[in-house]
Amino acid sequence: MSQLSINALPQIGSFALLLALALAGYSFLVGLFALILGGRESDYLGETARRAGIAAFGAIVLASVALVTAAFTNDFSIAYIFHHSNRDLPGPYKFAVLWSGQEGSLLFWSLLLATYGFVLRLRYKTDARLFSHASVVIAAVQVFFLLLLNFAAHPFAVLAGGNIPADGSGLNPLLQYPEMVIHPPMLYLGYVGFTVPFAFAFGALVMKYPGEKWIHITRRWTMVTWGFLTIGIFLGAHWAYSVLGWGGYWGWDPVENASLMPWLMGTAFLHSVMMQEKRGMLKTWNMWLVFGTFFLSILGTFLTRSGIISSVHAFAQSSIGTWFLVFLLMIFITFGVFYILNFRYLRSEHKLESMLSRESSFLFNNLLFVIACFTVLWGTFFPVISEWVQGNKVTVGAPFYNNVAVPIALILLLLTAIGPLLAWRRTSFESLKRNFMWPAAGALSIGALMMILGVRPWKDIAYFYSLMAAMLAALVTFTVVSEFVRGGQVIQRHTGFSLPGSMLHLYHRNTRRYGGYIVHFGVAVVIIGILGTPFNREAEKEMGFGDKMNIGPYTLVCQSYTQDDNPNYGNEWAIINVFKGNEQITTMYPERREYKASSQPQTLPRIHETWGEDLFLVRDLYLVYEGRNQDTGRPIIKAHLNPMVPWIWIGLVIMIFGTITCLVPNAEPIRATVPVRVETVPAVGAGD
Amino acid sequence: MTLTMKSFLRRAGQFSLIVVALFTLLGVGDEDARFQYLGHHMMCVCSCGQVLLECNHVGCQYSDRMRMELAAAIDRGDNDDLTLQSFVQKYGPTVVAAPSTSGFGRVAWIMPFAALLAGMAGLVWIVRAWRMRPPPAIADGIQPLRGPELERYREQADKETHL
Numbered sequence: 103m104s105q106l107s108i109n110a111l112p113q114i115g116s117f118a119l120l121l122a123l124a125l126a127g128y129s130f131l132v133g134l135f136a137l138i139l140g141g142r143e144s145d146y147l148g149e150t151a152r153r154a155g156i157a158a159f160g161a162i163v164l165a166s167v168a169l170v171t172a173a174f175t176n177d178f179s180i181a182y183i184f185h186h187s188n189r190d191l192p193g194p195y196k197f198a199v200l201w202s203g204q205e206g207s208l209l210f211w212s213l214l215l216a217t218y219g220f221v222l223r224l225r226y227k228t229d230a231r232l233f234s235h236a237s238v239v240i241a242a243v244q245v246f247f248l249l250l251l252n253f254a255a256h257p258f259a260v261l262a263g264g265n266i267p268a269d270g271s272g273l274n275p276l277l278q279y280p281e282m283v284i285h286p287p288m289l290y291l292g293y294v295g296f297t298v299p300f301a302f303a304f305g306a307l308v309m310k311y312p313g314e315k316w317i318h319i320t321r322r323w324t325m326v327t328w329g330f331l332t333i334g335i336f337l338g339a340h341w342a343y344s345v346l347g348w349g350g351y352w353g354w355d356p357v358e359n360a361s362l363m364p365w366l367m368g369t370a371f372l373h374s375v376m377m378q379e380k381r382g383m384l385k386t387w388n389m390w391l392v393f394g395t396f397f398l399s400i401l402g403t404f405l406t407r408s409g410i411i412s413s414v415h416a417f418a419q420s421s422i423g424t425w426f427l428v429f430l431l432m433i434f435i436t437f438g439v440f441y442i443l444n445f446r447y448l449r450s451e452h453k454l455e456s457m458l459s460r461e462s463s464f465l466f467n468n469l470l471f472v473i474a475c476f477t478v479l480w481g482t483f484f485p486v487i488s489e490w491v492q493g494n495k496v497t498v499g500a501p502f503y504n505n506v507a508v509p510i511a512l513i514l515l516l517l518t519a520i521g522p523l524l525a526w527r528r529t530s531f532e533s534l535k536r537n538f539m540w541p542a543a544g545a546l547s548i549g550a551l552m553m554i555l556g557v558r559p560w561k562d563i564a565y566f567y568s569l570m571a572a573m574l575a576a577l578v579t580f581t582v583v584s585e586f587v588r589g590g591q592v593i594q595r596h597t598g599f600s601l602p603g604s605m606l607h608l609y610h611r612n613t614r615r616y617g618g619y620i621v622h623f624g625v626a627v628v629i630i631g632i633l634g635t636p637f638n639r640e641a642e643k644e645m646g647f648g649d650k651m652n653i654g655p656y657t658l659v660c661q662s663y664t665q666d667d668n669p670n671y672g673n674e675w676a677i678i679n680v681f682k683g684n685e686q687i688t689t690m691y692p693e694r695r696e697y698k699a700s701s702q703p704q705t706l707p708r709i710h711e712t713w714g715e716d717l718f719l720v721r722d723l724y725l726v727y728e729g730r731n732q733d734t735g736r737p738i739i740k741a742h743l744n745p746m747v748p749w750i751w752i753g754l755v756i757m758i759f760g761t762i763t764c765l766v767p768n769a770e771p772i773r774a775t776v777p778v779r780v781e782t783v784p785a786v787g788a789g790d
Numbered sequence: 791m792t793l794t795m796k797s798f799l800r801r802a803g804q805f806s807l808i809v810v811a812l813f814t815l816l817g818v819g820d821e822d823a824r825f826q827y828l829g830h831h832m833m834c835v836c837s838c839g840q841v842l843l844e845c846n847h848v849g850c851q852y853s854d855r856m857r858m859e860l861a862a863a864i865d866r867g868d869n870d871d872l873t874l875q876s877f878v879q880k881y882g883p884t885v886v887a888a889p890s891t892s893g894f895g896r897v898a899w900i901m902p903f904a905a906l907l908a909g910m911a912g913l914v915w916i917v918r919a920w921r922m923r924p925p926p927a928i929a930d931g932i933q934p935l936r937g938p939e940l941e942r943y944r945e946q947a948d949k950e951t952h953l
Contacts, residue, residue, distance in 0.1 A: 510902070
């Protein structure tokens with residue numbers, strides 16, 4: 103590419119961003135004006151606003167393409183590219199440069215929002231007036247992000263002084279990992295996606311939209327968004343596990359918490375919205391839940407970027423925190439005003455008939471999700487509150503969350519098991535007892551078996567939590583299975599199909615319900631993965647050639663060390679043979695890299711999964727080459743033995759499968775094959 | 791004397807609570823367990839943001855020294871509070887991985903449970919208010935079903951439609 107065209111990229115990008123701001127501003131203001139004006143003429147104005155929104159998408163795509171092209175063409179005249187890329191950065195990571203820094207990630211956020219808005223504006227004929235309201239809300243959010251991009255965090259700002267460096271500073275080594283090309287987009291698709299259900303909910307509130315159609319319209323948006331956020335969170339955990347080298351996957355870091363909060367609130371919304379759909383209840387609550395989810399998504403971004411909370415993940419501290427704070431205040435006030443004006447329209451249509459009902463289980467489920475969310479929010483902000491009140495910051499880390507959030511999570515798990523057994527309106531105690539008896543007996547048996555096999559809950563509270571979690575996860579699993587079997591038996595009675603065939607038909611016939619059960623099962627599997635944590639073991643040793651280290655049933659023998667070099671980094675790795683008894687089961691290669699552009703080191707742990715060897719069924723042997731002892735020069739190897747962890751990733755796959763199932767339309771019910779007596783109908787002549 | 795179902799459930803609940811309390815409180819820790827416990831309740835102060843025993847930076851200026859100090863404190867027989875206090879004095883309050891259970895730190899621990907209790911109370915109030923609401927009006931001439939007959943129909947509807 104010629105020098106001229108390379109230098110044109112900052113101009114193209116800057117112009118595209120300005121154009122996008124103008125178009126989004128037009129879409130917001132003219133769309134708003136058209137809604138206020140009403141009448142047939144305003145429809146034409148509204149149409150121009152819709153088209154401006156679509157055009158803004160085009161402009162943002164152009165800006166994003168310009169930034170990615172700048173990364174691929176090594177245009178280090180752009181400060182962002184200089185700080186986050188270098189010539190020898192592999193291609194996929196150059197693409198990931200788009201979301202690797204403050205300015206680029208804001209552009210990426212804007213791109214995703216524009217994409218959601220683009221799809222929404224194309225589908226406006228579903229309900230033109232409701233979509234117009236939603237379009238205006240999305241345009242307003244878009245304007246905020248484009249204002250940021252144009253005036254506070256410009257991704258196309260050029261380096262001061264006019265000198266173009268020969269090479270860039272390189273991408274943060276921790277981000278040079280395949281999952282980092284997928285994790286942020288998934289997370290952002292989740293964060294940004296919650297704008298859509300909020301936009302529809304807010305639109306429905308403003309126009310006092312009759313009925314629950316907005317919920318039907320947004321159901322899939324919400325499910326898809328929730329699915330993306332779930333994948334994003336778990337990929338983040340898997341990345342932490344595979345790259346950071348401390349042997350864990352969740353550190354209760356403020357930035358991790360920032361992603362968990364909208365997920366918890368969004369999960370509460372996904373449950374409670376069913377009460378509005380089926381019974382016309384909890385309308386106010388749902389409105390606040392969907393607002394809360396959106397608000398927490400923006401709050402998470404504020405946390406990550408404002409620098410008010412210390413975090414290893416946070417972007418550089420900058421002034422954009424103030425922008426976010428003002429925006430958060432504005433959306434809270436705007437939503438609050440419209441709620442006060444229109445809250446009467448949100449009255450429930452039915453009353454709660456019994457405490458033993460699906461409705462009441464949803465109420466408690468929602469309360470627990472919101473309290474869990476509050477706990478995470480409270481723990482995240484407590485250091486700031488503490489500094490404000492008593493002048494010194496405190497740390498709120500894993501011990502706090504483990505002691506406070508885990509009991510709440512256990513009660514939630516219990517409700518996950520009981521909830522599906524309760525019918526809408528009311529359930530008799532006898533019916534609950536009948537349906538609950540076998541799953542409960544199964545769960546107690548699992549608990550007893552674990553204690554027989556050596557789990558001692560009195561030794562440590564963590565063991566007690568593990569035992570409870572195992573029993574409750576088993577309870578959820580058995581409940582799900584019993585629901586499939588009971589439903590399958592009903593179909594079997596009516597159709598004469600086999601039980602598995604009946605269960606499959608049942609599953610196709612009510613994908614949303616049984617998809618939901620699959621998600622519950624996935625959650626139970628994830629919990630099984632987490633409950634192995636108290637049984638983790640670790641060992642560390644300086645290992646020369648032939649040295650041995652024991653961990654659990656394994657003996658690690660150091661065979662040798664080797665080195666390599668490529669343009670991006672130099673690396674060194676250990677070759678460790680793993681024995682169980684006298685049998686060699688594998689060889690592992692924990693690695694340590696030194697990136698040239700940034701001069702930063704990175705450890706790359708190696709993980710070996712062992713299936714079916716003992717009670718824990720599966721565990722990870724996790725080796726880290728930590729580097730060399732500065733005094734002796736000898737390499738240090740750290741080994742972790744983490745039982746059950748692979749179940750977490752398997753649980754995620756099940757959760758996503760369940761979520762996708764929920765999105766599939768229901769199959770037509772099959773006709774019953776039970777013969778019916780038909781009476782002869784007298785013939786009717788023409789003209790009768 | 792035979793127990794009614796209600797009193798049986800109450801006694802079973804009380805028994806479960808005692809068992810849980812025993813399991814929780816009777817744990818006796820050895821020195822290694824205390825090292826693990828305290829090491830996981832402190833942060834490394836090298837600004838890696840990791841728990842002391844999970845800091846994996848080779849050449850870290852702090853973690854090795856802090857671990858040795860922790861082991862020495864346990865060997866001396868210092869109790870948990872004293873050990874944590876000595877670390878706070880040396881490295882500042884952020885060395886402890888969770889707020890203290892005294893002073894303002896107590897608020898951190900209380901708030902989530904207070905919110906849970908308040909939420910429960912609010913929920914009970916809402917449920918009661920909902921249940922007190924008058925039933926929807928029924929058209930003239932229709933006799934509402936109540937009692938066992940209504941239950942029978944509900945049971946039948948549930949059986950036939952519950953998939």
